[in-house]
Amino acid sequence: MTVEFKxxxxxxxxxxxxxxIEHMIISGQFEIGTKLPSERELSQRMGVSRAxxxxxxxxxxxxxxxxxxxxxxxxxxxxxxxxTLETLVSxxxxxxxxxxxxxxxxxxxxxxxxxxxxxxxxxxKLTEEQYAELKNxxxxxxxxxxxxxxxENTHVFHHELALISGNTIVPLIYASFAxxxxxxxxxxxxxxxxxxxxxxCSILLDYIHSGRTEEAVAWKLKYTEDVLYxxxxxxxxx
Numbered sequence: 001m002t003v004e005f006k007x008x009x010x011x012x013x014x015x016x017x018x019x020x021i022e023h024m025i026i027s028g029q030f031e032i033g034t035k036l037p038s039e040r041e042l043s044q045r046m047g048v049s050r051a052x053x054x055x056x057x058x059x060x061x062x063x064x065x066x067x068x069x070x071x072x073x074x075x076x077x078x079x080x081x082x083x084t085l086e087t088l089v090s091x092x093x094x095x096x097x098x099x100x101x102x103x104x105x106x107x108x109x110x111x112x113x114x115x116x117x118x119x120x121x122x123x124x125k126l127t128e129e130q131y132a133e134l135k136n137x138x139x140x141x142x143x144x145x146x147x148x149x150x151x152e153n154t155h156v157f158h159h160e161l162a163l164i165s166g167n168t169i170v171p172l173i174y175a176s177f178a179x180x181x182x183x184x185x186x187x188x189x190x191x192x193x194x195x196x197x198x199x200x201c202s203i204l205l206d207y208i209h210s211g212r213t214e215e216a217v218a219w220k221l222k223y224t225e226d227v228l229y230x231x232x233x234x235x236x237x238x
Contacts, residue, residue: 142198147189
Protein backbone atom coordinates (compact mmCIF):
# COMPACT_ATOMS: atom_id res chain seq x y z
CA MET A 1 0.00 0.00 0.00
CA THR A 2 1.30 3.44 -0.94
CA VAL A 3 1.08 6.03 1.79
CA GLU A 4 0.78 9.64 0.73
CA PHE A 5 2.41 12.33 2.83
CA LYS A 6 1.46 15.97 2.89
CA UNK A 7 4.21 18.43 2.19
CA UNK A 8 5.46 20.24 5.28
CA UNK A 9 4.80 23.96 5.26
CA UNK A 10 6.17 26.78 7.34
CA UNK A 11 3.76 29.36 8.78
CA UNK A 12 2.97 32.21 6.39
CA UNK A 13 3.75 35.81 7.31
CA UNK A 14 0.03 36.39 7.75
CA UNK A 15 -0.21 33.49 10.23
CA UNK A 16 2.82 34.79 12.14
CA UNK A 17 1.35 38.30 12.21
CA UNK A 18 -2.00 37.03 13.52
CA UNK A 19 -0.30 34.80 16.10
CA UNK A 20 1.79 37.67 17.51
CA ILE A 21 -1.12 40.12 17.77
CA GLU A 22 -3.43 37.50 19.30
CA HIS A 23 -0.77 36.59 21.86
CA MET A 24 -0.38 40.25 22.78
CA ILE A 25 -4.14 40.49 23.28
CA ILE A 26 -4.49 37.25 25.25
CA SER A 27 -1.50 38.11 27.48
CA GLY A 28 -2.90 41.56 28.24
CA GLN A 29 -0.17 43.55 26.49
CA PHE A 30 -3.02 44.99 24.44
CA GLU A 31 -5.94 45.44 26.84
CA ILE A 32 -9.59 45.37 25.82
CA GLY A 33 -10.53 48.73 24.34
CA THR A 34 -6.97 49.63 23.34
CA LYS A 35 -6.58 51.26 19.94
CA LEU A 36 -4.03 49.38 17.86
CA PRO A 37 -1.31 51.17 15.92
CA SER A 38 -2.35 52.07 12.38
CA GLU A 39 -2.01 49.42 9.69
CA ARG A 40 0.80 51.49 8.16
CA GLU A 41 2.68 51.56 11.48
CA LEU A 42 2.12 47.83 12.10
CA SER A 43 3.41 47.11 8.61
CA GLN A 44 6.58 49.12 9.21
CA ARG A 45 7.25 47.90 12.75
CA MET A 46 6.63 44.22 11.98
CA GLY A 47 8.24 44.15 8.55
CA VAL A 48 5.25 42.87 6.59
CA SER A 49 3.18 44.32 3.79
CA ARG A 50 0.07 46.45 4.31
CA ALA A 51 -1.91 43.73 2.52
CA UNK A 52 -0.86 41.13 5.13
CA UNK A 53 -1.72 43.48 7.99
CA UNK A 54 -5.11 44.34 6.48
CA UNK A 55 -5.97 40.69 5.84
CA UNK A 56 -4.78 39.64 9.30
CA UNK A 57 -6.80 42.38 11.01
CA UNK A 58 -9.91 41.28 9.10
CA UNK A 59 -9.44 37.67 10.20
CA UNK A 60 -8.93 38.61 13.84
CA UNK A 61 -12.06 40.79 13.66
CA UNK A 62 -13.99 37.77 12.41
CA UNK A 63 -12.66 35.75 15.35
CA UNK A 64 -13.76 38.41 17.85
CA UNK A 65 -10.34 39.76 18.87
CA UNK A 66 -10.51 43.10 17.05
CA UNK A 67 -13.23 45.66 16.37
CA UNK A 68 -12.81 47.62 13.14
CA UNK A 69 -14.22 51.13 13.29
CA UNK A 70 -14.16 52.69 9.81
CA UNK A 71 -12.30 56.03 9.65
CA UNK A 72 -11.53 55.72 13.38
CA UNK A 73 -9.18 52.75 13.78
CA UNK A 74 -8.88 49.17 15.01
CA UNK A 75 -9.52 48.37 18.66
CA UNK A 76 -9.04 45.31 20.88
CA UNK A 77 -12.50 43.80 21.26
CA UNK A 78 -13.92 42.02 24.28
CA UNK A 79 -13.42 38.54 22.86
CA UNK A 80 -15.32 37.06 25.82
CA UNK A 81 -18.47 38.63 24.36
CA UNK A 82 -17.65 38.52 20.67
CA UNK A 83 -15.57 35.36 20.40
CA THR A 84 -16.27 32.14 18.55
CA LEU A 85 -14.97 28.60 18.69
CA GLU A 86 -11.96 29.87 16.71
CA THR A 87 -11.26 32.34 19.52
CA LEU A 88 -11.17 29.47 22.01
CA VAL A 89 -8.78 27.57 19.73
CA SER A 90 -6.43 30.57 19.67
CA UNK A 91 -6.49 30.74 23.47
CA UNK A 92 -5.79 27.01 23.74
CA UNK A 93 -2.83 27.37 21.37
CA UNK A 94 -1.44 30.30 23.32
CA UNK A 95 2.00 29.46 24.67
CA UNK A 96 3.99 32.58 23.98
CA UNK A 97 4.05 33.83 27.53
CA UNK A 98 2.19 33.87 30.82
CA UNK A 99 -1.58 33.99 30.83
CA UNK A 100 -3.20 36.70 32.92
CA UNK A 101 -4.65 35.72 36.28
CA UNK A 102 -8.18 36.17 34.93
CA UNK A 103 -7.56 33.62 32.17
CA UNK A 104 -5.83 31.18 34.54
CA UNK A 105 -8.70 31.48 37.00
CA UNK A 106 -11.25 30.96 34.22
CA UNK A 107 -9.42 27.89 32.88
CA UNK A 108 -9.18 26.32 36.33
CA UNK A 109 -12.86 26.99 37.01
CA UNK A 110 -13.79 25.55 33.62
CA UNK A 111 -11.73 22.43 34.26
CA UNK A 112 -13.41 21.98 37.64
CA UNK A 113 -16.86 22.06 36.01
CA UNK A 114 -15.85 19.57 33.31
CA UNK A 115 -13.97 17.33 35.78
CA UNK A 116 -17.03 17.12 37.99
CA UNK A 117 -19.19 16.25 35.00
CA UNK A 118 -16.73 13.44 34.22
CA UNK A 119 -16.90 12.21 37.83
CA UNK A 120 -20.68 12.06 37.67
CA UNK A 121 -20.66 10.29 34.31
CA UNK A 122 -18.28 7.64 35.63
CA UNK A 123 -20.59 6.82 38.57
CA UNK A 124 -21.16 3.05 38.46
CA LYS A 125 -19.05 2.49 35.32
CA LEU A 126 -15.55 2.03 36.72
CA THR A 127 -14.33 -1.57 36.40
CA GLU A 128 -11.63 -3.08 38.59
CA GLU A 129 -9.36 -3.32 35.55
CA GLN A 130 -9.81 0.39 34.84
CA TYR A 131 -9.26 1.19 38.51
CA ALA A 132 -5.99 -0.75 38.50
CA GLU A 133 -4.81 1.17 35.44
CA LEU A 134 -5.72 4.50 37.01
CA LYS A 135 -4.04 3.48 40.27
CA ASN A 136 -0.87 2.76 38.31
CA UNK A 137 -0.98 6.21 36.71
CA UNK A 138 -1.44 7.84 40.13
CA UNK A 139 1.58 5.93 41.42
CA UNK A 140 3.59 7.28 38.48
CA UNK A 141 2.66 10.79 39.56
CA UNK A 142 4.08 10.11 43.03
CA UNK A 143 7.30 8.61 41.71
CA UNK A 144 7.90 11.29 39.08
CA UNK A 145 11.40 12.73 39.26
CA UNK A 146 10.44 16.24 38.18
CA UNK A 147 7.38 18.52 38.44
CA UNK A 148 7.12 18.45 34.64
CA UNK A 149 6.93 14.64 34.64
CA UNK A 150 4.36 14.69 37.45
CA UNK A 151 2.27 17.22 35.53
CA GLU A 152 2.34 15.08 32.40
CA ASN A 153 1.22 12.01 34.36
CA THR A 154 -1.55 14.08 35.95
CA HIS A 155 -2.81 14.97 32.47
CA VAL A 156 -2.79 11.28 31.52
CA PHE A 157 -4.80 10.47 34.68
CA HIS A 158 -7.53 13.02 33.96
CA HIS A 159 -7.61 12.16 30.26
CA GLU A 160 -8.12 8.49 31.12
CA LEU A 161 -11.00 9.43 33.44
CA ALA A 162 -12.55 11.37 30.56
CA LEU A 163 -12.30 8.33 28.30
CA ILE A 164 -13.92 6.11 30.93
CA SER A 165 -16.81 8.57 31.28
CA GLY A 166 -18.05 7.55 27.84
CA ASN A 167 -18.45 11.14 26.68
CA THR A 168 -16.81 11.47 23.26
CA ILE A 169 -16.20 15.24 23.40
CA VAL A 170 -14.55 15.70 26.81
CA PRO A 171 -11.37 13.72 25.96
CA LEU A 172 -10.91 16.00 22.94
CA ILE A 173 -11.30 19.07 25.17
CA TYR A 174 -8.73 17.69 27.62
CA ALA A 175 -6.32 16.94 24.79
CA SER A 176 -6.76 20.45 23.39
CA PHE A 177 -5.96 22.00 26.77
CA ALA A 178 -3.09 19.60 27.47
CA UNK A 179 -0.28 22.14 27.09
CA UNK A 180 -1.92 24.78 29.30
CA UNK A 181 -3.11 22.27 31.91
CA UNK A 182 0.26 20.56 32.28
CA UNK A 183 1.94 23.95 32.61
CA UNK A 184 -0.38 24.88 35.49
CA UNK A 185 0.04 21.49 37.20
CA UNK A 186 3.79 21.87 36.87
CA UNK A 187 3.59 25.25 38.59
CA UNK A 188 1.46 23.67 41.31
CA UNK A 189 3.96 20.84 41.83
CA UNK A 190 6.91 23.22 41.96
CA UNK A 191 5.20 25.36 44.58
CA UNK A 192 3.49 22.68 46.67
CA UNK A 193 5.47 19.53 45.92
CA UNK A 194 4.89 16.47 43.78
CA UNK A 195 3.52 14.56 46.78
CA UNK A 196 0.63 16.98 47.12
CA UNK A 197 -0.26 16.64 43.45
CA UNK A 198 -0.16 12.86 43.86
CA UNK A 199 -2.31 12.92 47.00
CA UNK A 200 -4.99 15.05 45.34
CA CYS A 201 -5.36 12.55 42.50
CA SER A 202 -5.16 9.57 44.84
CA ILE A 203 -7.95 10.87 47.08
CA LEU A 204 -10.11 11.67 44.07
CA LEU A 205 -9.61 8.18 42.64
CA ASP A 206 -10.46 6.53 45.96
CA TYR A 207 -13.74 8.45 46.14
CA ILE A 208 -14.62 7.47 42.56
CA HIS A 209 -13.66 3.82 43.08
CA SER A 210 -15.79 3.50 46.21
CA GLY A 211 -18.80 5.05 44.48
CA ARG A 212 -18.76 8.16 46.68
CA THR A 213 -19.54 10.48 43.79
CA GLU A 214 -20.84 13.40 45.85
CA GLU A 215 -17.70 13.35 48.01
CA ALA A 216 -15.53 13.20 44.88
CA VAL A 217 -17.27 16.28 43.50
CA ALA A 218 -16.95 18.06 46.84
CA TRP A 219 -13.24 17.18 46.97
CA LYS A 220 -12.69 18.55 43.47
CA LEU A 221 -14.44 21.79 44.42
CA LYS A 222 -12.32 22.12 47.58
CA TYR A 223 -9.13 21.34 45.66
CA THR A 224 -10.01 24.01 43.07
CA GLU A 225 -10.86 26.53 45.78
CA ASP A 226 -7.48 25.96 47.43
CA VAL A 227 -5.65 26.35 44.11
CA LEU A 228 -7.39 29.66 43.44
CA TYR A 229 -7.59 31.19 46.91
CA UNK A 230 -6.09 28.90 49.56
CA UNK A 231 -2.68 27.90 50.82
CA UNK A 232 -1.88 26.00 47.60
CA UNK A 233 -2.80 28.83 45.23
CA UNK A 234 -0.40 29.32 42.32
CA UNK A 235 -0.67 32.98 41.41
CA UNK A 236 2.29 34.27 43.41
CA UNK A 237 4.82 32.32 41.35
CA UNK A 238 6.64 34.16 38.58
